[in-house]
Amino acid sequence: MSAAPLTPVLSRGWDHERSWTLDAYGDYAALRSALRQDPDEVIATVKDSGLRGRGGAGFPTGMKWGFIPQDPTQPGGDKPHYLVVNADESEPGTCKDIPLMMANPHVLVEGVAITCHAIRAKKAFIYVRGEVLHVIRRLQAAVEEAYAAGFLGADVFGSGIDVDVVVHAGAGAYICGEETALLDSLEGRRGQPRLRPPFPAVAGLYAAPTVINNVESIASVPCIVERGADWFASMGTEKSKGMTIYSLSGHVKQPGQYEAPLGITLRELLDMSGGMRDGSELKFWTPGGSSTPLLTAEHLDVPLDYEGVAGAGSMLGTKALQLFDQTTSVVRCVLRWTEFYKHESCGKCTPCREGTWWLVQTLERLEAGKGQEGDIELLLDQCDNILGRAFCALGDGATSPITSAIEHFRDEFEAGMHTPAWDLFPYEGSTAWAKPATDAAKGATA
Amino acid sequence: MSGLDSARVRDDLQAIIARYPQKRSALLPMLHLVQSVEGRVTPEAIELCAELLDLSAADVNGVATFYTMYKRRDVGDYHVGVCTNTLCAVMGGDAIFSRLREHLGVGNDERTADGKVTLEHIECNAACDYAPVMTVNWEFFDNQTPDSAVELVDDLRAGKTREATRGAQITTWREAERVLAGFPDGRADEGPSAGDASLAGLRLAQQHGWKAPGEEGLDSQARSTSDQPPVERAEAGDGSAEAAVAQADTQRAESETKIDDSTTPPAQREDAEEAE
Numbered sequence: 208m209s210a211a212p213l214t215p216v217l218s219r220g221w222d223h224e225r226s227w228t229l230d231a232y233g234d235y236a237a238l239r240s241a242l243r244q245d246p247d248e249v250i251a252t253v254k255d256s257g258l259r260g261r262g263g264a265g266f267p268t269g270m271k272w273g274f275i276p277q278d279p280t281q282p283g284g285d286k287p288h289y290l291v292v293n294a295d296e297s298e299p300g301t302c303k304d305i306p307l308m309m310a311n312p313h314v315l316v317e318g319v320a321i322t323c324h325a326i327r328a329k330k331a332f333i334y335v336r337g338e339v340l341h342v343i344r345r346l347q348a349a350v351e352e353a354y355a356a357g358f359l360g361a362d363v364f365g366s367g368i369d370v371d372v373v374v375h376a377g378a379g380a381y382i383c384g385e386e387t388a389l390l391d392s393l394e395g396r397r398g399q400p401r402l403r404p405p406f407p408a409v410a411g412l413y414a415a416p417t418v419i420n421n422v423e424s425i426a427s428v429p430c431i432v433e434r435g436a437d438w439f440a441s442m443g444t445e446k447s448k449g450m451t452i453y454s455l456s457g458h459v460k461q462p463g464q465y466e467a468p469l470g471i472t473l474r475e476l477l478d479m480s481g482g483m484r485d486g487s488e489l490k491f492w493t494p495g496g497s498s499t500p501l502l503t504a505e506h507l508d509v510p511l512d513y514e515g516v517a518g519a520g521s522m523l524g525t526k527a528l529q530l531f532d533q534t535t536s537v538v539r540c541v542l543r544w545t546e547f548y549k550h551e552s553c554g555k556c557t558p559c560r561e562g563t564w565w566l567v568q569t570l571e572r573l574e575a576g577k578g579q580e581g582d583i584e585l586l587l588d589q590c591d592n593i594l595g596r597a598f599c600a601l602g603d604g605a606t607s608p609i610t611s612a613i614e615h616f617r618d619e620f621e622a623g624m625h626t627p628a629w630d631l632f633p634y635e636g637s638t639a640w641a642k643p644a645t646d647a648a649k650g651a652t653a
Numbered sequence: 654m655s656g657l658d659s660a661r662v663r664d665d666l667q668a669i670i671a672r673y674p675q676k677r678s679a680l681l682p683m684l685h686l687v688q689s690v691e692g693r694v695t696p697e698a699i700e701l702c703a704e705l706l707d708l709s710a711a712d713v714n715g716v717a718t719f720y721t722m723y724k725r726r727d728v729g730d731y732h733v734g735v736c737t738n739t740l741c742a743v744m745g746g747d748a749i750f751s752r753l754r755e756h757l758g759v760g761n762d763e764r765t766a767d768g769k770v771t772l773e774h775i776e777c778n779a780a781c782d783y784a785p786v787m788t789v790n791w792e793f794f795d796n797q798t799p800d801s802a803v804e805l806v807d808d809l810r811a812g813k814t815r816e817a818t819r820g821a822q823i824t825t826w827r828e829a830e831r832v833l834a835g836f837p838d839g840r841a842d843e844g845p846s847a848g849d850a851s852l853a854g855l856r857l858a859q860q861h862g863w864k865a866p867g868e869e870g871l872d873s874q875a876r877s878t879s880d881q882p883p884v885e886r887a888e889a890g891d892g893s894a895e896a897a898v899a900q901a902d903t904q905r906a907e908s909e910t911k912i913d914d915s916t917t918p919p920a921q922r923e924d925a926e927e928a929e
Contacts, residue, residue, distance in 0.1 A: 211863035215855045219865075222855060226846040287674075299738050299777040306851040309819065330674065337685070337722050338734075338778055340791040340829050341820035341844060347832075348841035373672050376833040378681050378720035381776065395680030395706070397719040413675055434867060441866050450865060455853075456740055456781035463782045463853025479857060497739065529740050529781060543739040547776055553719075638745035639785060640798055 212475060214442060214450045216430050217423065218466045221310040227345045229352045232313035237429035238358060241321040242366040249325040253428060255436035257448030262293055262384075262421030263495060263524045265447075265513045268428075274408035275326045275416045286415035288328035291393065292319060294335035294346075294422045295377055295384040298496035299547060300527035303452040304422035306464055308335070308342045311426075312349035316372065318425035320359060321432055323370045326418050330371045334389055337376040346374045381551035385599050386419040388553065399555045400599040423452060443469035447512030447523075455480060457530035458487045458637075470515065473528060474507040486643030487532035491615065495524020497544045498604025500611035501537075521611070534641070536632035537616045538623050541608045542570040548605035559602035562593040566609065573623030576630070583613060583620050655697050656690045666705055669835060676706055680716055684723050686834035689827045693724045722833075724771075729764045731809045732826045734775035734788035735802070741777070744784040745798065750774050752799035757806060769810045771826075782850035783818070790829040792817035795848060820844045 223231045241249050254269030276284040292315065296304040308315060319331045333350075335343055350372050353359040361369045375393060382388045383398040390412050392398035411417025427449065431439045440448045447469040453476060456462045460481035467476070473492065483489055489504045494511065500521040502509070509519045516523040531540065549563035566589050572578045590606035597603060613620055622631060635641060656662065665686055670679040680702060687698035694717045703710045717723045735750040736742075750772075757765050757772055764771045780786045783795030787802060794805060795818040808815050815823045821843035832838050858864070 211858070211861075211865070213854055213858040213861075213863045214865035215858050215863075216865045218851075218855050221847045222852050223846065225842070227841070296779045297777060300740060300781050301777070302779045302781045305779040306847055310846040310851065336779070337833050338775070338788065338791045339793075340832060341793070341817065341841075344821070344832060344837060344841040347835070347837045351837070374835065375678075376682065376685060376835070377722075378684065379722035380720050392681065393678055394675070395677035395716065397716055438867055453854075454782060456784060457744070461850075461853050462784070463850035465854030465857070467854070480853065527781070531743065535743055540739045540743065543737070543742055547738055551776070634743075634747065637743045638748060639796070640745060 212471065212479060213465060213467050215466045216450050217307060217311070217314065217426055217452060218464060221306070226310050227312055227349065229313060229349075229356060232311065232317075235313075235317050235320070235353075235356075235358045237433040238317050238320050238324075239364055241324055241432045242364055242368060246325045246327055249321065249432065252436050253325070253431055256431045256439040257436075257443070257446075258424065258427055258431060258439065259447065259513065260421055261423035261427070261451060261525075263298065263498075263522070265523060268420060268424050271408065271420070272322070272326050272418055274406070275418060276409065277327060283409045283414075283416045286413075287330065288326055289412045289415060289417045290319060290323050290326060290328045290331035291386075291389065291412060291417055291419045292331065292333040292422060292425055293384060293386060293389055293419055294333050295389060296422070296525075297336055297381040297384050298498060298525050298527060299544060300454070300456060300493055300496045300529040301525040302454050302456065302527065303464060303525070305339055305342055307422060307426060307452070309345055312342075312345045313353070314426045314429055315346075315422055316349050316353050316359070318428040319372055320353075320363065320370045321428050322418065322420070322425055324366075324368055326416075328418070329369045331373070332393060332412075333372065333374050334383070334393055335374065335376055336383075337378045343374065343376055350374055380553075381547075382553040382599075382601055385601065388599070389419065390417065397553070399553045400601075402598075444510060444512045444514070446514055451526060453511065453526045453528060455528050455530070457492075458484050458489075458532035458535075459530050460484050469512040470510040472508050472510055476528070477507075483530070483532060484643075487534075490531050490533045490535055491537060491612075492528055492530045493524075493608075494519075494521050494526070494528060496527040497529075497547070498522075498600070498607050499524040500607045501615060502611075503615050521607075532637070534632055534636040536574075536628035536634075536637075537612045537619050538570070538574050538628045539632070539634070541612045542567070542574050544608045545570055545605060548601065552601060552605075556598035556602065558593045559597040559599075559605065562589055562597075562602065563605050565589050566593075566605070570609075573620055574628045576623060576625055576627035578620070578623040578625075580624070582624070583617065586620075587613065655695070657687065657695075657697055657701050662686070662690055665834070665836065666701070670705065672835070677708065680706060680708075680713065681720070682834045684717055684720075685830050686836075688723065688728075689830035689834060692727050692827060726762075727764060727768070728826050729769050729771040730825045730827075731769060731806075731823070732771050732773065732788075732790050732829075733806060733809075734773050734778070734791070736776070736778055736780075736784070736786045736788075737774040738777040740781050741784045741786055746774075746785040749785055749787065749797055749799050749802045753802055753806060756803050765810070767810065770806055782853075783848060789815070789817065789823050790826045791833075792820035792823060792829075794818050795850075817844060819848045 258268045259265040279285045380398045383392045387401035388398040407417045453465045491501045554560045593602045594606045670676045703713045737746045787794040821840035
């Protein structure tokens with residue numbers, strides 16, 4: 208176990224002068240070292256490190272790579288392989304990959320080149336959401352620099368290995384963060400998820416074997432190759448190895464990015480970062496974006512690793528810790544998230560397309576204090592008709608904030624039968640510029 | 654006569670197509686490019702993309718209408734986004750949006766009469782640690798208030814130069830769309846590496862001397878370059894891509910001579926750590 212509570216590795220050079228340039232980054236030493244190894248050796252190292260996907264699902268990265276058929280007689284084995292980086296960071300609350308790519312795009316590009324070698328792909332795509340212009344500029348510039356330095360392109364470092372990288376900007380669709388929808392989008396189609404199987408490892412981009420990994424997962428590869436699987440696995444907990452970036456936002460003194468070994472608790476993060484803002488008490492929080500069930504102050508000591516958060520009835524997700532204080536209406540928050548899911552539903556399956564619409568109708572009444580008898584049961588029934596019945600995880604995710612909010616704050620939904628949320632929790636009081644909460648406001652949640 | 658008829662546009666569209674193993678993959682960047690030329694996705698642009706990709710206009714239309722960044726109505730020089738997803742909304746995004754709507758006299762996704770500003774409430778833009786967040790032409794304006802938002806749009810309408818909090822000098826929406834199509838505008842070197850919130854954990858670790866295993870006692874790692882003096886450069890914005898590449902080549906030549914001793918094997922560092 209590592210002794211230090213914070214372990215900046217990925218975020219280590221973010222404060223360096225012109226950190227986004229090759230000058231500041233270095234010479235791709237990890238790529239050199241990887242290219243001297245057999246691809247299977249690189250896969251084995253990543254497997255041994257215990258690295259799990261940092262995009263939310265937590266699937267072991269090395270194992271995912273190992274699914275790519277390398278025998279030409281296997282299904283898909285005779286086709287070219289592709290690497291696709293999921294840089295479509297859009298899960299509400301999630302804000303780790305964007306600063307990483309802004310400050311240090313080269314660690315991602317180097318990770319891409321190493322991964323291409325490991326899975327024997329000659330072409331990689333970085334699918335980055337379109338709404339982050341400057342991040343796209345930095346990625347484009349990093350790829351251009353890497354080509355000019357001979358770190359990408361034909362015959363990298365004289366190894367005989369070719370790696371091409373295309374930076375591909377999306378166009379505004381949350382669903383494209385879902386890996387198969389992302390593939391459809393990258394093929395120039397509407398971003399709608401695909402039925403699995405076949406899994407992308409066998410039939411992904413252009414129906415060829417494809418690895419899709421989150422930005423942070425791929426960016427973690429160079430340090431694993433360079434310092435070893437054991438080094439990486441020396442951080443974190445038994446089943447959740449390594450360091451990761453936690454994103455703190457909301458009613459806290461010091462929001463921001465905190466890179467720590469997996470398993471740190473929210474209490475520890477708050478203690479070291481100055482805690483809640485003046486006058487604030489933690490009311491509820493998301494451990495990993497809005498699609499992960501809400502937790503409360505009871506859960507401050509839950510280890511923030513895959514198992515710990517699952518044990519508390521939620522999910523580690525993207526480690527997007529959004530904290531809300533006692534001035535916040537949970538009904539208002541849940542409605543807004545639900546409006547988001549309704550807006551972003553791709554329309555492919557009925558439970559999600561229609562269900563999110565109905566959820567919004569019901570929640571709107573409750574926010575306005577015009578709820579009807581039975582609305583809470585109606586919401587739960589609607590959620591029950593979406594969860595597990597939708598085509599992809601977007602539908603399931605849409606139900607998480609609702610069912611968890613009703614579980615923890617049923618009173619507030621009951622109050623929605625007669626009192627508008629903005630009367631119970633004046634919205635001005637939650638803003639970044641609000642004066643410290645008064646005792647009267649605190650009383651509202653008691 | 655449409656701007657799409659120019660040879661340059663055709664060449665650019667072909668250049669996009671050439672990036673991909675299968676040409677239909679070019680469609681999203683092509684639609685960004687036509688927006689940079691036309692100010693929106695026009696019916697002519699749909700036809701052109703369909704022709705170049707051997708698709709039906711209906712196929713292209715189906716894609717263009719799916720994604721919110723593609724606009725059917727003319728967009729102003731400045732696309733102003735206000736995040737009203739939950740966290741930003743609660744932190745003040747709702748108040749900012751309603752103030753701007755009133756101030757500009759437009760509704761969501763509408764353009765001001767002078768053609769300058771299009772206002773839109775946007776979904777989470779991955780900057781929650783800077784809430785409430787706005788964007789101009791998809792550049793970040795962090796930690797906004799209703800007053801700062803009004804000042805921002807007034808400056809933009811008056812033609813004053815504004816720089817993003819974490820980004821470059823604001824250009825026009827059309828120029829931004831061209832970058833999204835994959836044609837760099839040379840502004841990558843503008844702006845900071847990171848904002849304060851992005852560095853919050855790093856600074857805390859530095860204050861306390863917290864480091865990853867194997868880094869204890871090391872002030873800097875071989876792979877990172879904190880011990881290298883920052884290269885003297887012209888002011889941000891002038892650092893051209895060519896200069897950066899020239900620098901990179903020198904760097905590479907030097908580093909190649911010492912490639913094999915560039916790192917301490919992880920195992921040794923691990924041992925050293927455990928011995929402490």
